[in-house]
Structure formats: structure tokens, C-alpha cells
Amino acid sequence: MTIRLQRRPVGWRRWLVASAAGCAVLGGVLALLPGSPGELWARGPAAPAPGPAALAHDAVAAGVPAALPDLAVLIGDREARVRARPLDARSWAVLGAAYVEQGRRTADPARFPQAERALRTALRLAESPAALEGLAALAVARRDFAGAARWGERARRLAPGRWTTQAVLVDAYTGLGDHEAVGRALERLVELRPGTAAVRARKAAVYRDRGWREDAVAQITDAVATATAPAERAAYLEQAGRLAFERGEREEALRYFQEALRTDPDQRAAQAGQGRALAALGRTSEALTAYQAALERQPRPEDALELGELYESLGLGGAARVPYGLLRERVRVAAAGGADEELVLGRFEAEHGDAAAAVRRLRAEWRRQPATAVADALGWALYRAGRAREALGYAVRATDGERGGGVRSAAYVYHRGMIERELGRYGAARRHLQEALRINPWFSPLDAPRAREALAELGEPSVEGPPPR
Missing domain, CATH: 1.25.40.10 (Tetratricopeptide repeat domain)
Incomplete structure (x- = not known):
């Protein structure tokens, strides 16, 4: 079964202007203001901007990347809350989802058992779609895609209109290689939440897997332009960089990766991407530095494998043993965390x-x-x-x-x-x-x-x- 979505016309390319997303958001805000300055003054001072915990909570609830400093604040807040109110199922669910995101973003599987305990506690207190969806997202992070599909389908049955559940199901069925189920989940996702950056990024990933390269580029370009939070935008820039590199566009990939890292310095997958693109450009010293910096902060096994192979290509087999050893260690750590x-x-x-x-x-x-x-x-x-x-x-x-x-x-x-x-x-x-x-x-x-x-x-x-x- 193929996805019954309108594909974008091919043969065109959009170049981003960094201020486009900001202008679009500003225009939308201005449209909502009262008709005169006097009316605005009469309404009193504007509400304070949301704090780090609120920003991270909104990101986690929407299933989009959250900034690591904000996540740390949210986790501290929810840990204190469940200590004070251990029967607060909603706070347990938020805490579990935040642990999942922190573990995913830092490549630290030690967070996953904590996430599972929190989410199962939430589920024992009250069967909620948030707790079930959190367990599905945890299973995706652990690469247990069958488990992710089971938890996700259970969440879908409980709350059929919850769009974030469909996003997790897209990831689960992609990992299972069930392309028909991916298509169904993506169709429902688009019906429930059309036009958002997160949905466009999911569409880009599915289109890439289908071989619809121009359509994937169009969707991720739109996702970058419409994302508002820096961590989310950086994640989509990194995804755009991977797509560009897969097409052999080294310079464009490097620009995407650099912009992702400028937007969110904790976007270490983009730093590893820089290493990939720099190596392809023959800038090997810079490539080695980029890979090493990425692995220091986010030791993903796949990046360690790439660095080892880069060393081997340079005739440095002895140096390659270090990242290969790191790869084995991180696989053991992942297994201990259930990944x-x-x-x-x-x-x-x-x-x-x-x-x-x-x-x-x-x-x-x-x-x-x-x-x-x-x-x-x-x-x-x-x-x-x-x-x-x-x-x-x-x-x-x-x-x-x-x-x-x-x-x-x-x-x-x-x-x-x-x-x-x-x-x-x-x-x-x-x-x-x-x-x-x-x-x-x-x-x-x-x-x-x-x-x-x-x-x-x-x-x-x-x-x-x-x-x-």
C-alpha cells in the first residue's frame, strides 16, 4: 500500500532565509493584537514568557526535541513534585517522557530504566494515553520497535484523536519494516495535525525511505522554516544535512550541520555530521576534531564506527581501535539500559x-x-x-x-x-x-x-x- 498523500511537485529547490520563520511567527502575533495601542495598554502587562520547565514540558508533550538545559529543569521540577505528591499520575508521565528525551539526546541509556519506572508508575495510577505513548517512545529509543507498536496501538485505542501517538507509530512501524502500516499511521497523522513542523519532518523521513528525494527535501525545508524552538529547528537542520549528504551534496550538508550546531550547541548529531561532510571534502583534520567533540558529549555507537573507519582510510589502524573500543563499550551500556x-x-x-x-x-x-x-x-x-x-x-x-x-x-x-x-x-x-x-x-x-x-x-x-x- 502506498501513502495516499499529495506529493509535492519535483524539480524545485527552496533556499532558506534564516529570518523567515521568525517573520512568520511575528506576523501571526501582530495579527492577534487589538486594533490600537490604547486597547493594548488597557489590557495590562503581557504575560511573562514561559520558563525553562514550561518550554521543555511543551516540547515533550508535542513529541519534539527539547533543549537539554530546559529538560534538566523540567526533570528536577517533576522529581520534586512526585516526591511531594506520589499519586500524581500526570507528573509521573511527564517525568518519564522527559527521561526518555534526555536519554535520547545525550545517548545515555542509563536514563531509560528510570523512564520505564516513572511511566509504569503513571500507568498503575491511571491508564492514560500520555503514559502509554511515553512507553512507546521509550521502546523506540531502545530500538524495541515491536514493543513500541504494541504500546502505541494501545494508546491509539484509548485516544484515537491524539496526533503524537501517530507520530510514534510511524517510527515504530518504520523500525519493523512494515511499510503499509507506516503509510496508514502517516495518513492519520497528517489528517490530525496537518502543516506543523513535526509532521513535516516525519513526512520527510518517510519520503526519504520511499526514495522520493525531492519531496523529502521539500518537507524538511518547510519543517526548518516553521519550527520555532531552537532545539527543534536544529534537529530538522541536522535531518536536512543528512539528506543532503546522502545526495552527495557535501558543501550543502556542511552548511546545514553548521547551522544546526549554531542554533543548538547540544545538537551533537550535527557535529558528527560535520565530521562526515568535512571528511568527504578532504578536510580530514577538521573532520577528526568534529567527530571527537561529538563523541565526548554524545557517544553514539554509529558515530564511533564512522570515526574508526575514517582513521582506517587514513592508514591509522591503531588509532581506529580507540573509537572501535568505545563502540563496544556503548553497546554494552545500551544493553544494560534495555536498548x-x-x-x-x-x-x-x-x-x-x-x-x-x-x-x-x-x-x-x-x-x-x-x-x-x-x-x-x-x-x-x-x-x-x-x-x-x-x-x-x-x-x-x-x-x-x-x-x-x-x-x-x-x-x-x-x-x-x-x-x-x-x-x-x-x-x-x-x-x-x-x-x-x-x-x-x-x-x-x-x-x-x-x-x-x-x-x-x-x-x-x-x-x-x-x-x-
């Missing part, structure tokens, strides 16, 4: 460790949640373990739009091309390796050069017909 990082660990083991162990891990992950990313990783692990024939089926699934692999990923197409080359399917291998480099010539500091080498070895296609039988 599943088997996908990134499997990818690491396939390329840099024990390929047979990677196959076992990723096969189990595939049984739990058969998403496109898992299909690609399992196919590559099988190839690295010497089982190219079995690997091809997963590689095709990851790259075939008819089977859910609509995303235009240079890495996925490269993997398919190399597997086909191993099987002697040289024509298909040549096409896919060329396609990978067209999508993004700098997709990996290790694998992009390997794609070029493999193409050179394959040579040009023969102009002669098939040999006589």
Missing part, C-alpha cells in the same frame, strides 16, 4: 571483526524487526562470511523499491554490487557500483574508493555478443 544496538554492532563485526558472529546477531535482529537497514546489514555480513549467494537475496530486498527498499542509499547499492561481482554477475555489478557512486561519490571513506577499484577491475562492458554455443 538494542545489535544492528550497529553487527555492521561493525561484519567489516572489522567476526563476520560469522555478525551473521548470527543480524539474523536474530532480522527475526525481531525486518527493516531495510537490517536487510542490508545481514546481506553484507553473509557476503563477508563467504555466503554471497544467500547474501544477494537480502541485498536485493534492501535496494528493491517493490520489496520495501526504496531508499536511495549509496552504501546499500554498493553492497549489492560487490555481492553480484562475487557471484560473477558482472553486468549487474557494474551497474550497481556505478549507481552507488552517482548517488554519492563520497558515501564512505573506506568503501567509495573500493567501489572505484572494483569498477576499474571490471572494466568496460564488452561490445561483442555472447560467445557461440
